[in-house]
Amino acid sequence: MTNLTDLTVAEIRDGFRAGDFTAREVAEGFNANVAAAKALNAFIVKTPEHALAAADAADAARTSGDLKPLSGVPIGMKDLFCTNGVQTTAASHILEGFVPTYESTVSGKLWDAGAGMLGKLNLDQFAMGSSNETSYFGNVISPWKRNDGGNAALAPGGSSGGSASAISARLCPAATGTDTGGSIRQPAAFVGISGIKPTYGRCSRWGVVAFASSLDQAGPMARTVRDNAIMLEAMAGFDPKDSTSLDLPVPAWEQSLSSDLKGKRIGIPKEYRVDSMPAEIDALWEKGIAFLNDAGAEIVEVSLPHTRYALPAYYIIAPAEASSNLARYDGVRFGQRELPDGAGLQDMYAATRAAGFGPEVKRRVMIGTYVLSAGYYDAYYTQAQKVRTLISRDFDRAWESCDLLLAPTAPSAAFALGEKQADPLAMYLNDVFTVPASLAGLPAMSVPGGLDAQGLPLGLQIIGKALDEQGVLNAALAIEERAGFTARPEKWW
Amino acid sequence: MTEATYRIHGATGEWEVVIGLEVHAQITSNAKLFSGASTTFGAEPNTQVSLVDAAMPGMLPVPNRECIRQAVRTGMAIDAQINRYSRFDRKNYFYADLPQGYQISQLYHPIVGEGEIVVTLDEKNPDSATKTIGIERIHVEQDAGKLMHDQHPTRSYVDLNRSGVALMEIVSKPDMRSPVEAGAYVRKLRSILRYVGSCDGNMEEGSMRADVNVSVRKPGDEFGTRTETKNVNSVRFVMAVIEHEANRQVDVLESGGKIVQETRLYDPDRNETRSMRSKEDAHDYRYFPDPDLLPLELDDAFLDECRASLPELPDAKRKRYESELGLSAYNAAVLTAEAETARWFEALVSESARIQNKGEGDVAKAAANWLLSELFGALNRLGRDLDTSPVSPAQGAELLSLVADGTLSGTLAKQVFEIMLETGDEAGKIVEEKGLKQTSDTGAIEEAAAKIIAENADKVEQYRGGKEALFGFFVGQTMKAMGGKANPKVVNEIMKKALQA
Numbered sequence: 006m007t008n009l010t011d012l013t014v015a016e017i018r019d020g021f022r023a024g025d026f027t028a029r030e031v032a033e034g035f036n037a038n039v040a041a042a043k044a045l046n047a048f049i050v051k052t053p054e055h056a057l058a059a060a061d062a063a064d065a066a067r068t069s070g071d072l073k074p075l076s077g078v079p080i081g082m083k084d085l086f087c088t089n090g091v092q093t094t095a096a097s098h099i100l101e102g103f104v105p106t107y108e109s110t111v112s113g114k115l116w117d118a119g120a121g122m123l124g125k126l127n128l129d130q131f132a133m134g135s136s137n138e139t140s141y142f143g144n145v146i147s148p149w150k151r152n153d154g155g156n157a158a159l160a161p162g163g164s165s166g167g168s169a170s171a172i173s174a175r176l177c178p179a180a181t182g183t184d185t186g187g188s189i190r191q192p193a194a195f196v197g198i199s200g201i202k203p204t205y206g207r208c209s210r211w212g213v214v215a216f217a218s219s220l221d222q223a224g225p226m227a228r229t230v231r232d233n234a235i236m237l238e239a240m241a242g243f244d245p246k247d248s249t250s251l252d253l254p255v256p257a258w259e260q261s262l263s264s265d266l267k268g269k270r271i272g273i274p275k276e277y278r279v280d281s282m283p284a285e286i287d288a289l290w291e292k293g294i295a296f297l298n299d300a301g302a303e304i305v306e307v308s309l310p311h312t313r314y315a316l317p318a319y320y321i322i323a324p325a326e327a328s329s330n331l332a333r334y335d336g337v338r339f340g341q342r343e344l345p346d347g348a349g350l351q352d353m354y355a356a357t358r359a360a361g362f363g364p365e366v367k368r369r370v371m372i373g374t375y376v377l378s379a380g381y382y383d384a385y386y387t388q389a390q391k392v393r394t395l396i397s398r399d400f401d402r403a404w405e406s407c408d409l410l411l412a413p414t415a416p417s418a419a420f421a422l423g424e425k426q427a428d429p430l431a432m433y434l435n436d437v438f439t440v441p442a443s444l445a446g447l448p449a450m451s452v453p454g455g456l457d458a459q460g461l462p463l464g465l466q467i468i469g470k471a472l473d474e475q476g477v478l479n480a481a482l483a484i485e486e487r488a489g490f491t492a493r494p495e496k497w498w
Numbered sequence: 499m500t501e502a503t504y505r506i507h508g509a510t511g512e513w514e515v516v517i518g519l520e521v522h523a524q525i526t527s528n529a530k531l532f533s534g535a536s537t538t539f540g541a542e543p544n545t546q547v548s549l550v551d552a553a554m555p556g557m558l559p560v561p562n563r564e565c566i567r568q569a570v571r572t573g574m575a576i577d578a579q580i581n582r583y584s585r586f587d588r589k590n591y592f593y594a595d596l597p598q599g600y601q602i603s604q605l606y607h608p609i610v611g612e613g614e615i616v617v618t619l620d621e622k623n624p625d626s627a628t629k630t631i632g633i634e635r636i637h638v639e640q641d642a643g644k645l646m647h648d649q650h651p652t653r654s655y656v657d658l659n660r661s662g663v664a665l666m667e668i669v670s671k672p673d674m675r676s677p678v679e680a681g682a683y684v685r686k687l688r689s690i691l692r693y694v695g696s697c698d699g700n701m702e703e704g705s706m707r708a709d710v711n712v713s714v715r716k717p718g719d720e721f722g723t724r725t726e727t728k729n730v731n732s733v734r735f736v737m738a739v740i741e742h743e744a745n746r747q748v749d750v751l752e753s754g755g756k757i758v759q760e761t762r763l764y765d766p767d768r769n770e771t772r773s774m775r776s777k778e779d780a781h782d783y784r785y786f787p788d789p790d791l792l793p794l795e796l797d798d799a800f801l802d803e804c805r806a807s808l809p810e811l812p813d814a815k816r817k818r819y820e821s822e823l824g825l826s827a828y829n830a831a832v833l834t835a836e837a838e839t840a841r842w843f844e845a846l847v848s849e850s851a852r853i854q855n856k857g858e859g860d861v862a863k864a865a866a867n868w869l870l871s872e873l874f875g876a877l878n879r880l881g882r883d884l885d886t887s888p889v890s891p892a893q894g895a896e897l898l899s900l901v902a903d904g905t906l907s908g909t910l911a912k913q914v915f916e917i918m919l920e921t922g923d924e925a926g927k928i929v930e931e932k933g934l935k936q937t938s939d940t941g942a943i944e945e946a947a948a949k950i951i952a953e954n955a956d957k958v959e960q961y962r963g964g965k966e967a968l969f970g971f972f973v974g975q976t977m978k979a980m981g982g983k984a985n986p987k988v989v990n991e992i993m994k995k996a997l998q999a
Binding site: 095100106210213214331386 | 549552553554555556557558559560561588590592593594597598599600656782784785786788789790791792
């Protein structure tokens with residue numbers, strides 16, 4: 006019998022339905038893998054009992070013929086989603102010990118679809134980071150190693166690095182992620198899995214600890230495009246509790262999957278060929294072009310002239326919103342409180358926030374506070390919003406000559422932990438290819454395209470028009486089929 | 499009639515006062531601005547707090563359509579520009595009663611733009627001068643919670659019941675020049691809000707409160723530096739703040755000082771304002787558009803519905819009372835000042851017209867007079883208001899109809915009304931049971947008149963000698979002899995004849 010933890014979501018779902026194995030066997034298998042993978046530090050909280058309970062319910066439902074779309078499938082939950090009765094920290098000290106009395110809409114939908122929870126996955130603190138080195142609960146380690154004989158611990162990407170690492174290491178078949186500037190796509194690329202950030206508004210933000218409200222969007226991460234389609238169908242949908250949620254039906258993405266791209270035009274944004282891009286990334290991109298061409302698509306060059314302003318605009322808008330969103334962590338109602346002797350209210354705020362937030366969060370709160378402050382608002386925030394509009398217009402113009410865009414996901418393969426930590430700007434550059442789609446609220450997906458010379462995964466990114474998740478998934482599927490990416494990390498943990 | 503110009507007489511001459519008001523009016527709605535939590539006044543602390551109001555992680559605001567509707571209707575009631583596009587902004591600051599760390603408000607694009615309110619400066623005299631006070635804007639925002647410092651020796655508690663309650667901030671232009679104008683403005687504004695039903699105007703419960711901006715200048719000069727006195731919660735206090743603050747500023751300026759732009763607090767016990775904080779340590783609120791909320795875009799159907807749901811407003815009503823019902827300007831003004839009075843009056847008139855089978859214009863004057871003198875007098879005595887009046891409009895109408903058809907004289911009507919107040923009985927029943935019917939029996943009246951004349955021969959002589967004022971004496975005595983039940987008109991006729999004989 007195959008190892009159950011090597012199966013994809015679709016395979017677990019179908020095999021379980023067919024009676025090849027029980028849901029409990031699946032849950033036990035993954036629970037065991039989770040327990041054995043401490044070295045990866047992918048989980049902040051493990052919830053084996055939740056996975057088992059859901060599995061038992063699924064097994065019972067199979068007997069009664071009452072199966073749901075994700076019955077029998079255990080998943081990982083990024084610890085940015087509030088989970089009723091289970092500690093939710095956003096990987097921060099300030100929320101350590103916080104146990105919500107409510108369930109985020111997205112996680113609730115997944116449980117309603119029959120999924121079970123293996124645990125809460127580690128992430129960059131408050132989802133701020135591109136390497137998973139900002140978690141209060143320690144770095145997540147990528148299961149991948151370079152083939153250069155060195156033994157450097159690699160970054161799984163961020164912020165959904167716990168999700169990425171866990172899926173890649175077979176600790177779960179799928180997980181939730183959130184993407185604000187690339188936090189699903191870049192970690193997916195770093196560990197050789199797929200992940201899609203849907204159109205802004207497809208998935209409810211209710212119950213998701215906010216980073217930057219106008220950008221945050223939940224999405225799935227899994228090893229295959231099909232699994233992403235299955236997961237996204239369960240996660241998406243209108244939520245009256247989120248006024249930015251889109252009041253639209255959820256398409257049957259899995260059912261409509263097709264890698265036949267005849268009649269599709271794929272745009273290659275010339276401005277994404279940034280200076281100092283490694284030749285390997287360029288080569289990967291060429292390979293992607295060939296794949297899509299082979300799938301029947303026509304390749305056209307397009308221009309997104311304001312691309313170079315996207316990153317600076319993002320690193321103004323996101324911290325601005327974050328500085329405000331994180332103001333509620335003040336030590337008054339929940340989480341940590343620091344109350345030095347003789348402290349007044351302002352002292353309590355300062356001490357609580359100083360002790361409760363990590364350096365990267367503080368950096369962004371400071372940046373955000375600065376760019377919103379009197380005298381600088383117009384120079385920074387207003388200007389960044391204008392850039393955001395121009396970037397959206399760039400995409401609108403591009404859609405006049407193409408249906409989808411192809412670009413690399415990140416400018417490099419995974420780097421070693423600690424390598425970029427001293428240089429925040431170099432770290433921010435990781436998001437250079439993912440941020441524009443975030444600013445425009447467009448669906449975008451990373452799918453593995455191949456390995457670099459050191460044997461590390463590289464991701465290709467498909468960006469689509471608003472609401473065209475299907476087009477994005479289909480193009481990603483075409484790449485997946487042609488790339489034949491089967492590499493997996495060797496088990497060392 | 500012209501109003502005397504309000505001036506402060508300082509040592510260096512006369513000073514003019516410039517006043518602008520920011521009135522915070524709690525929107526009448528069952529739920530908060532962005533959550534479904536209740537807004538009932540006086541509930542136990544922290545019993546009306548949703549996860550959103552407590553700003554728990556991941557919670558998001560969803561606008562309450564009813565609050566938006568009420569703000570739009572209020573804007574329409576003051577002929578203001580209604581902005582089809584408006585947006586919510588975050589006003590960021592830290593305080594323990596502000597769970598989110600920001601207040602959701604509207605700075606850049608308020609829902610209502612410029613409008614105006616016409617006030618009568620001397621409300622006792624409807625013919626006195628009127629003044630138009632400009633409204634700068636109305637925006638919608640959340641209220642904060644409340645800190646309670648007196649519950650524990652070393653701790654402060656937070657009550658979040660008010661956190662997230664919807665407020666309209668109604669910002670006037672600096673158009674007012676005297677405490678009287680400001681008082682009239684607040685009263686008129688409150689009257690309009692109550693008519694519209696968008697705020698109950700209850701200043702004691704805090705559902706309406708004003709921030710008072712005051713500056714002084716030599717007449718004709720540029721605006722001076724202003725101070726803002728926060729959370730003033732009665733019309734009387736608003737006027738007191740202006741008077742006090744204007745005099746204080748004149749004193750400061752005349753003794754060579756400078757006015758600091760600052761926030762002040764009013765202490766009604768000592769009738770003084772005190773500095774709360776100066777602008778130097780004022781907050782930088784770092785306003786920016788709330789990314790959790792889409793801009794509000796109002797469509798025609800919504801605006802049409804808002805407009806159609808507006809009641810007749812006080813000014814229009816007052817004009818109609820004068821022109822259609824033939825009421826005096828004063829009576830029309832008093833009857834329309836409060837929505838509740840007008841509602842009561844209209845019920846009384848329509849019922850009167852129905853049972854007397856007359857037009858409303860034929861019964862309105864008597865109804866107005868009775869309501870304003872008899873009923874209001876009685877309610878005043880009893881310490882009650884129209885809401886809790888022991889006599890209903892229908893009962894009042896019955897009483898008035900008995901006067902109109904001659905069954906009751908004015909004196910008898912007063913007696914019957916007193917009994918109604920006590921017993922709650924219908925006027926007709928009281929008349930029947932107590933035999934209080936007016937009589938026009940000429941025989942009995944002639945007999946009584948003759949008796950009075952006979953008993954007062956001296957006065958008859960004086961009357962006949964030209965002292966005509968004595969006529970009232972004879973009528974009064976006859977009425978008294980008849981036990982108040984005689985029809986005064988008949989008594990008049992008979993007495994006139996008898997005295998001429």
